[in-house]
Amino acid sequence: MGRRTLDLPKVADISDTFLRVEKFVPSSPLLTSPFVGKDCWLKMESFQRTGSFKIRGAIAALTKIRQEESIVTCSAGNHGLAVAVIAKELGIKATIVVSEKASPKKIELLRKETEDLIVHGADYDEAEDFARELAESRNVRYLSPYNDPDVILGQASIGVELLSSFSGPITVVCPIGGGGLAAGIGMALSSRPGSRLIGVEAANSAPMRLALNRGETVPIDIFPTIAEGLAGNLERGSITVDLLSRYAESTLSVTESQIRDGMSYLALHHGIVAEGAGSVAMAAILAGEFPLPKGQPLIAIVSGRNIDLDTWKKFLES
Structure with missing residues (x-):
């Protein structure tokens, strides 16, 4: 398939998009996670009515x-x-x-x-x-579920909610599949100096880090992952690459074992059922994949819950 030509979403359009989104969905709750640190929070997008931020x-x-x-x-x-x-x-x-x-x-x-x-x-x-x-x-x-300016602006509404919940700079850690979620949140955070966006891929499916290093999408081999919601290559020329090069401080990846640790942490400490893709942000925090911020809130996006309970139990037991 050929490359589609898409306009980049504009930060100036985030506010109007937010007004449309909030008519359909309430702000998702923030839960404290003191087991990680006194100012660590979970943004519970898995509580949305379809089970994920995608709505x-x-x-x-x-x-x-x-x-x-x-x-x-x-x-x-x-x-x-x-x-x-x-x-x-x-x-x-x-x-x-x-x-x-x-x-x-x-x-x-x-x-x-x-x-x-x-x-x-x-x-x-x-x-x-x-x-x-x-x-x-x-x-x-x-x-596209990610390579679309309107979709990206919709995901930016999460960033708007976070900025309204905290008065100063914040650090947000979120999953990356196609990059629409990270791009949207990063755009929103750009309005508050000192705020940071850290994106997390599954190591078995990590095309974004390579694309950011190369400056363009590059097909890679995709391997099975618990975080199946993140698996797959990027559409050729995806605008999320350009956006993340501007708005993400860094991107990193987590292993299958680390993703299980993230799922287990959310289950044992918070009683939360989260799918693999919804747990990668917490997985990166627990694994110490980046220095924890000092003097500002750390927010992990728990992005989805749609996993069969028997499968979820098997992952936790393995």
Whole structure:
């Protein structure tokens, strides 16, 4: 597939987007996590009604689409679920494509919300290529779960909420898959000098760090990961690379063992069920992958909960 040309989202548009998003979803809660430090917090996006932060980007994008229009989107699961729910509420026709490797739990949830679900491709990359080709053949909009300016502005609403909760500079640690979440939060934090954004990939699927080092997207081999919601290559020329080069202080990766430690910590200390992708920020903090900030709050984004409970228990026991 060829490279799409997309405009970069503007920091000046964050406020208007936030107003649209807050009409549909409440601010997610902040929980203290004193076991890590006296000023460590969890931003509980896993408490959102579709189980992840993805509902924010879906709202931001779909509220700008006319009801008579239709879209095609691709997803590892959580974005698709968010799109299915919001599209139904707005009366927009949405075709959702997931790969055969998508979480069975997420496919189960999707089937409850939409009749227009296509399972195609051996992995996320194949599903994404198919979805883009399908959108082109239908002459409708392809809505990327990360490489889309409206989606990114929707995720920036998390940053707006965090800035309203703390008076000074903050350090935010968040997952990176395609980079839409990190790009949006980083854009929002740029309005407060001294604030920092640290992005975390799964080591078994870490195309963003290489893309940032090279200055362009570079296909890599993707290996199985507990954080399946983050797995996959980046769309060629994704605008998230440019945005993270501007707004992220650093990116790092965590191993499968470290991700399990993050999941276990959230379960044992907070009673929180979090999927692998939702636990990588805490995994990086626990592993000491970066120096903890002094004199400012440290916030870990707990981004999603949609994991089969039996699978979750097996990961914790392994």
